[in-house]
Structures are given as C-alpha cells and as structure tokens.
Amino acid sequence: MTKQTADFSSRALSVRVEDPFWSPYIQLVKDVVIPYQWDALNDLIEGAAPSCAIRNFRIAAGEEQGSFSGMVFQDSDLYKWIEAVGFILEAQPDPELEQVADDVIELLAKAQQPDGYLNTYFTVKEPDSRWTNLAECHELYCAGHLIEAGVAYFQSTGKRRLLDVCCRFADYVDTVFGNEPDKLQGYDGHQEIELALMKLYEVTGEARYLKLSQFFLDERGKQPGFYLQEYRRRGNKVHFPELDIAHDLKYSQAHIPVRQQETAVGHAVRLVYMCTGMAHVAAVTKDEGLIEACRKLWSNIVRKQMYVTGAIGAMAYGEAFTVDYDLPSDTIYGETCASIGLIFFARRMLELEPRSEYAHVLERALYNTVLSGMAKDGKHFFYVNPLEVYPKANPMNKIYEHVKLQRQQWFGCSCCPPNIARLLASLNRYVYTFKENTLYAHLYIGGEARVDLGGQYVTIGQSSGYTEDGRVRFEVQTDQETASFALALRIPEWCRTVQYRVNNVACHPPDEVVDGYARILRDWRSGDTVELQFEMRVHSVAGHPLIRQTAGKIALQRGPFLYCMEEVDNGSNLHLLQITSDKAFQVEYDPHLLGGLHKIVASSVRTEIPSEEDGLYFSDTQWPSSPVQATFIPYYAWGNRGVGEMRVWVNETGIPSVK
Structure with missing residues (x-):
C-alpha cells in the first residue's frame, strides 16, 4: 500500500470546537481524563480496580514474564485510549503526549504476531484457541477497536505505524473469514468489527474491507446454530458461565438475519454498534434492505425502548433490552457505552438521511446520559446510569447491586471511561454533516467549520449560548464573491418557538422546514449572519x-x-x-x-x-x-x-x- 499522509485541508468537512460549555470538557479530557486513564491502564491508581492492559501487552511482546490478567477484551480499553489521544492531538498538538502514544504503538507492533494477529489474551493465555469461541471472547471486537484507534491516529497525526498494524490484522482476518469453503463462516458475539472495517475502508480505499464488513453483517443470524456448533466443538467449554450465549441468540442479535430484525433485543451496546455498521454500509452501497432494517430498529429503540435521558438497556441481566415500554427507573442498566453507541448510530443515520429525529436523540443522549457517566473531576465514572436511587435499599436489595451510588475510579470491566474520552475528544465530528449544496447544523456547539459544497469553499463560524440562554449565531465566510447553498438549522424537539434573524433582519418563517430543519437558501457573501433564539422555558x-x-x-x-x-x-x-x-x-x-x-x-x-x-x-x-x-x-x-x-x-x- 502506498504511503499516505493526513491532509486536513483536503477534507470535505473539518470542524473545530470552541464552545463555552463543551470546550472545558474537551480540555478536561486532555488535561485530566487521558493522563488519569493512562495511569489506570498502567495500574498506578491506588484503590482502583487493576487494568493490567499495558502489562498484558508487555508480556505478549516478550518484554515481561507473566500470565494474562483482566477481562478477555481488556485490550480494547487501551485501543480506545489511543483513539481519544488521536482526536485530542488533532485539535491540540502535544509532542509529549504524542510521544507517549507513539511508544505504546510500538509496543502493540511488537506484540503483533508474524501472521498479523494481535490479541494479548489468546497470545499469552490460549495460543491454540484462536477463533474457537467467537460467541464470548471478543476477538473481532478487540480488532475493531484497534482499527478505530489506528484510523483516528492516522487521520490526526499523519503517522501510519498503527494503521499499518491494523491493515496487517485486517488482511489476516480476511484470510480467515468469508464465504469460501476453506474459510470460517462465523461472526463475533460482540459487534464492533463491522463499523471499524468501514472506517478502514474509507481511509484506505481498500474494497476488501467493505466486503468483509458486509460479510459479517450478512452472516449474523444466517446460521442460527453457529454458536452452538462452536460450543460443542470446544467440548462445551464456556468463558462466561453466567450467560448462556450459545443458546440465547437474541443476546447477540444472532437469532435472525439483520435485515429481518425489527425489534431491539439483547445486549444494548452490541445492537447499536451493529446498527452503526449497518447504516454505514447502507450509505456506501445504497442497500435498500439494510436501510429499511436500520429505520425499523431505530424506530423501535427510540419510540418504545429509550429512556427520557437517552439511556437504553432496561435490565442488568445481559445488559439488555426487555420488552417495549418496560423502562424502570431504579433497576435500569442504562450503560454509558450504550448511549455512546446510540450516538454513533444516530450520526450514521444523519449521513444516510438528514432527519432531525436522529439529531434529537443524539443530543438527548449526549447532554444527559453521556455527561452523567463522568464526574466533574474527570476521574470518576458511572457504568450504570439510573433515573432513581434509594441509598438505604441499594446495599440490601440484590436487584440494585449493579447500581452505584457514586462514580467509581475504575472498573474491572472498564469499557465506559475510555469510551467517554474518545467521544468527547471527537465531538467536532458530530456538529455538522453536508449533502450536495446543503450544510446541516445538527448540534449548536460553538466553533468553526470548513466545508466544500460542490466546489464552493465556505467557512462557518458558530457562536453558541445554546445551553445558557438559547442564543446561537452563525457567520459565513466565502472563498469566492458569493456561494449559493442552503444552511439547514435543526429545530430542537424541546423548543416551541424560534426567532430567526438574517443579517440582523427578522426572518420568520424561513424559506422552508424540511425533516425538522429550517433551510435558509441564498447567495451568501462573506460576513452574512444568521441568528437564532430558541425559547428556553422549562417544560x-x-x-x-x-x-x-x-x-x-x-x-x-x-x-x-x-x-x-x-x-x-x-x-x-x-x-x-x-x-x-x-x-x-x-x-x-x-x-x-x-x-x-x-x-x-x-x-x-x-x-x-x-x-x-x-x-x-x-x-x-x-x-x-x-x-x-x-x-x-x-x-x-x-x-x-x-x-x-x-x-x-x-x-x-x-x-x-x-x-
């Protein structure tokens, strides 16, 4: 593969955040969260559950002696940390932080096996058991998070060392899985590889990665007995005895093919990660069957199984959905990762079809459940996000044992803290999308966007008091004398009245409202402004x-x-x-x-x-x-x-x- 470098000026859309509400959070991620989580990954936080993630890689790389420790998917915590670092470096260059990341990337490269395989659990603990327990052991899930980290770090720094590691691993995976007779026709119990391969496809242009993502989606549920077959082949050995994953196919959405699924079932994070991959593949391939499946699953989640805070997953057993309209406030699971996955899904649906309902949910989950998942100090986290707590009953009643009354320093299964870090660090990617000659403003977050609208290069500055008084202002700068395009402004679902001003002149109603976006189409000149006043009353x-x-x-x-x-x-x-x-x-x-x-x-x-x-x-x-x-x-x-x-x-x- 030819050498590439990250060229931000050539991107069709690039966004920088500078916002009175969100910028302090992004700065907190850089100054506190990333260093704190680095310490956690190195087991340096007194009183916190050990991670062992870095140590596992050192053992796999031959730098230390010892045995594997932690969850079978422990590698993914480090990958998400690297991804967060990549996003932060894109916004704020930091040579010292970049060197730390480069050093750990070298450790990953050293731990990678000659054939491209990279997974510390199976390298250190069960070297002869690769791909024998896809239902439980997260091999492709970890591979997916590695790929996401490699793509983010490449896009942010132009360095392809980790991207090359990812490509080697993906190329190896492509030799193992597929429809050919000599390949394994299976899929991971925890979806993630599907969405990651699409990111790798976009950054490399390698069609095999798109095809492999399609394979994993198409294969899921096609052989309902696949997990049971591998369970029997390995002598009925299980990794998580508390969950009957081989038999409970709904848990991992493997009960029927993805195009036939209409109701959200099973593990909530797995479902929304799967849907994110589905929506991305559908957008690229124009697969109408996949698009319709995405719409149906979205509709069931947000109209029948989503909490008012944007949380999903009603029960602790299986971290799962239950049935329509069953939304208990006190025994909710509401995993932080699940709301983050819902945001991923919403963003891909916005790219597929810009409808305000996707951005409404994205906003709801972001401002409520995701922010709830991290304390103001950046060093304590919620895994579960309840809507009601009664501390006297919590330690006595087993139905509440998953609910913590205070945020924790770290977790034995610590997927949520680095997930929060990478989402907040990449917040600039959720503010806008564009389609043809229309720029859609989904989130009212201050900053600057640079976009190519059909060869018209435009810079949009946004000043936002959205969280304080509901005032938002846009200012347009064009590279040419005029630029003809539509600025589509989302009307929040909570807002009953909006006041508009264009170049300080009242403008109501705007030209048209389409799919929940007020469209202002005109020949824009540098210095043109649009001001919005959203009614901020309590309701x-x-x-x-x-x-x-x-x-x-x-x-x-x-x-x-x-x-x-x-x-x-x-x-x-x-x-x-x-x-x-x-x-x-x-x-x-x-x-x-x-x-x-x-x-x-x-x-x-x-x-x-x-x-x-x-x-x-x-x-x-x-x-x-x-x-x-x-x-x-x-x-x-x-x-x-x-x-x-x-x-x-x-x-x-x-x-x-x-x-």
Missing part, C-alpha cells in the same frame, strides 16, 4: 401511557437538559414530593453549585409522614401535606455532592395534560 415531559413506571409522573426539561431532584437539596423521601403547578417554575443560576449551574425551583407539596403507631396500611385517607419549594439540577450533574437519593420522574398533582 414538563410525560411518558407514554404504556410506560407503567412513569404513570402519574413528569420530568422537567430546560433546553437539552433533563433535570432531577437530589436529597442534598430537598431532604430524604423524594417520592413524597409532588409538583403542584407547571406555571411556577423559576430558573436560577447558582455560581456556587458545582462550578455554576442553572437550577429549577418548583412549587410543590410534601406529603406528611404519619406516626409509626398508626400502622402500615390505611383506608380512605387523604394525606396531609405541606407546601415546599423543590429544587432540581441538571441530571448529568447528579452524584457529585455525596451519596443521597435522586429522582428524575416526579409525582404530579393538579397539572394540565402535556400536549
């Missing part, structure tokens, strides 16, 4: 009537943020609070609250607790109550002030129906 959200767990309750939302009550502000027994009016919400900025946050104060009543002597059950009783002011903070900020109760869904009384 109440009600669950679908078939969601049993939210009946009689509401949630509060302001802008993209869902809000919650915490015990530290409202006292214990949050379930005794009822909001009395949706017209009495006050928004207050508190500069001392976790670095400065907007909180909502709502008129409420608190049910008074009867005397213990009165017994446990009562007949025909109207409980006495007292008026109180209930305080709500953004959901993503909960759990940063110690252990206490938390609640998103709140009892309502006397509130008109939500329209």
